[in-house]
Amino acid sequence: MNTKAVAAIYKYEMTRFFRTLMQSFISPVISTSLYFVVFGAAIGSRIDSVEGVGYGAFIVPGLIMLSVMTQATSNASFGIYFPKFVGTIYEVLSAPVNFFEITVGYVGAAATKALFIGTVILMTSALFVDIRIEHPLAMILFLLLTCLSFALLGFIIGIWARNFEQLQLIPLLIITPLVFLGGSFYSVTMLPPVWQVITHFNPVLYLISGFRWSFFGVADVPVMMSLGAIALFTGLCVVAIWTIFRTGWRIRQ
Amino acid sequence: MPAIVSVKDLNKTYKSGFEALRKVNLDIEEGEILALLGPNGAGKTTLISTICGIVMPSSGTVTVGGHDVVRDFRAARELIGLVPQELTLEAFETVINTVRFSRGLFGKPKDEAHIEKVLRQLSLWDKRDSKIMMLSGGMKRRVLIAKALSHEPRVLFLDEPTAGVDVELRKDMWQVVDDLRASGVTTILTTHYIEEAEAIADRIAVILKGDILLVERKDELMERMGKKQIRIELSHPIKEVPESIAQRGVQRSEDGSALIYSYDSRAERTGITALLNDLQAEGLQMTDLSTHQSNLEEIFVGLVKDNA
Ligand SMILES: Nc1ncnc2c1ncn2[C@@H]1O[C@H](COP(=O)(O)OP(=O)(O)OP(=O)(O)O)[C@@H](O)[C@H]1O
Numbered sequence: 176m177n178t179k180a181v182a183a184i185y186k187y188e189m190t191r192f193f194r195t196l197m198q199s200f201i202s203p204v205i206s207t208s209l210y211f212v213v214f215g216a217a218i219g220s221r222i223d224s225v226e227g228v229g230y231g232a233f234i235v236p237g238l239i240m241l242s243v244m245t246q247a248t249s250n251a252s253f254g255i256y257f258p259k260f261v262g263t264i265y266e267v268l269s270a271p272v273n274f275f276e277i278t279v280g281y282v283g284a285a286a287t288k289a290l291f292i293g294t295v296i297l298m299t300s301a302l303f304v305d306i307r308i309e310h311p312l313a314m315i316l317f318l319l320l321t322c323l324s325f326a327l328l329g330f331i332i333g334i335w336a337r338n339f340e341q342l343q344l345i346p347l348l349i350i351t352p353l354v355f356l357g358g359s360f361y362s363v364t365m366l367p368p369v370w371q372v373i374t375h376f377n378p379v380l381y382l383i384s385g386f387r388w389s390f391f392g393v394a395d396v397p398v399m400m401s402l403g404a405i406a407l408f409t410g411l412c413v414v415a416i417w418t419i420f421r422t423g424w425r426i427r428q
Numbered sequence: 429m430p431a432i433v434s435v436k437d438l439n440k441t442y443k444s445g446f447e448a449l450r451k452v453n454l455d456i457e458e459g460e461i462l463a464l465l466g467p468n469g470a471g472k473t474t475l476i477s478t479i480c481g482i483v484m485p486s487s488g489t490v491t492v493g494g495h496d497v498v499r500d501f502r503a504a505r506e507l508i509g510l511v512p513q514e515l516t517l518e519a520f521e522t523v524i525n526t527v528r529f530s531r532g533l534f535g536k537p538k539d540e541a542h543i544e545k546v547l548r549q550l551s552l553w554d555k556r557d558s559k560i561m562m563l564s565g566g567m568k569r570r571v572l573i574a575k576a577l578s579h580e581p582r583v584l585f586l587d588e589p590t591a592g593v594d595v596e597l598r599k600d601m602w603q604v605v606d607d608l609r610a611s612g613v614t615t616i617l618t619t620h621y622i623e624e625a626e627a628i629a630d631r632i633a634v635i636l637k638g639d640i641l642l643v644e645r646k647d648e649l650m651e652r653m654g655k656k657q658i659r660i661e662l663s664h665p666i667k668e669v670p671e672s673i674a675q676r677g678v679q680r681s682e683d684g685s686a687l688i689y690s691y692d693s694r695a696e697r698t699g700i701t702a703l704l705n706d707l708q709a710e711g712l713q714m715t716d717l718s719t720h721q722s723n724l725e726e727i728f729v730g731l732v733k734d735n736a
């Protein structure tokens with residue numbers, strides 16, 4: 176394994192991130208604060224608690240998931256799309272690296288950025304509401320797997336995309352709606368029965384539910400199902416990427 | 429001499445169905461400088477990209493240092509440095525970081541002394557902390573070369589390294605290539621300029637429509653290219669070339685209004701002075717005189733005709 180190459184890609188991607196560190200840091204702080212003003216203060220004052228958890232605290236896991244999923248996806252998709260767009264991809268393609276090393280470098284960096292942002296949101300939230308974490312290890316596991324799997328998804332999107340519109344399309348049209356409809360800001364039990372059934376087809380529900388369980392011990396679906404769902408999703412992404420590199424799809428002519 | 433790069437029966441058909449390389453065979457000797465000449469769209473970049481792993485071959489094999497570029501890509505690619513035709517660089521990165529990145533990407537341990545050496549060699553040391561977008565086109569080209577040299581390749585591919593580069597820098601680049609040769613590096617460069625090939629190459633390959641039409645030692649090719657023609661316009665058309673002049677291989681133009689003489693411009697004696705003396709002796713008056721040298725374009729045309 177060419178670990179030096181992995182390190183080089185990872186480091187290079189991270190310096191891009193650190194160049195805009197303030198921006199990377201401030202924007203989640205501001206958006207989180209806004210969510211608390213709007214959802215926490217305005218709506219939360221009408222909803223005391225959801226399943227025994229104060230509404231302000233209840234939305235924290237969903238907020239983190241929302242940002243982590245979108246950030247992991249967009250960072251990873253941009254990370255690989257950009258060299259394709261500018262043409263610098265030639266160097267990676269002509270280097271003595273295999274698909275696994277390329278993926279680890281790019282996806283690792285994107286996942287790290289998402290993790291950083293998730294942590295910033297968690298800490299910002301702690302300024303507004305009391306947060307307890309009942310299962311810290313499970314919380315970290317869910318967070319890491321989400322960062323990883325959505326970075327993998329973003330990587331696939333970046334390879335697939337032929338232009339900037341396509342790059343934005345999936346995060347905008349699929350991920351964001353799924354996250355909003357996946358119980359980020361409410362419990363599924365609050366929905367009418369028909370919608371409860373439909374929502375169970377939304378994969379994001381399982382992630383948010385599991386993540387929220389690790390905070391408060393309450394969940395919409397059994398936690399093992401959540402774990403199974405994210406493991407399955409990660410596995411699917413890995414297989415997809417492996418296939419892409421094996422066939423050279425949209426990378427090698 | 430063993431071939432360091434060996435291309436055998438290489439075909440490349442792009443997805444569009446376009447046949448960019450047709451059964452290319454080429455052996456590149458270790459330590460030589462090979463110039464790959466050919467008009468736009470001939471397949472130069474495709475050939476280089478296939479050797480370097482950017483384009484997948486449709487059929488045929490390529491080995492570098494004895495390693496198959498597909499099956500044994502790691503060992504093969506470690507030996508290769510590539511300077512692409514396009515100025516592809518990330519605008520916001522600094523010069524030294526992008527060069528360091530290249531070295532790491534090729535799995536080489538950190539070596540700041542080597543990076544400094546390469547940057548100095550290419551007169552980029554003073555610019556090492558500049559953002560790439562602030563560099564001129566010629567400097568960007570040098571950054572690409574620095575990246576390719578950062579991991580100490582044994583085979584260097586330069587795809588039109590001197591396109592849009594001024595004379596001074598061109599000379600600098602030739603010097604760099606020459607220095608590399610001294611340290612045993614094999615260089616393959618593509619160019620549209622025959623003078624460039626003349627200046628630095630040991631051998632010249634001509635590619636046209638995906639076919640390698642010839643691979644020849646530079647000196648031999650140059651000898652052929654050295655043929656020049658002189659055309660002498662006469663004040664009065666002639667019906668026949670006078671004996672003394674015809675002996676020199678001079679021919680009459682179709683309408684008889686001019687004389688045409690082919691000679692070797694590199695020869696010590698071109699025979700031009702003697703010819704002009706003979707003209708005077710024969711009482712032929714000339715009104716104009718022009719010379720013409722066959723250029724690469726004509727060689728191409730000739731080659732195409734021969735291969736049609
Ligand atoms: N990705 C591609 N898909 C289809 N055709 C391609 C592709 N890349 C190149 N070609 C075609 O293959 C031919 C050879 O292109 P190539 O870039 O190798 O030429 P070249 O000799 O490098 O030309 P130039 O001197 O202009 O750089 C051209 O006709 C080009 O249009």
Ligand SMILES: [Mg+2]
Nearest residue numbers: 472473474513
């Ligand atoms: Mg080209």
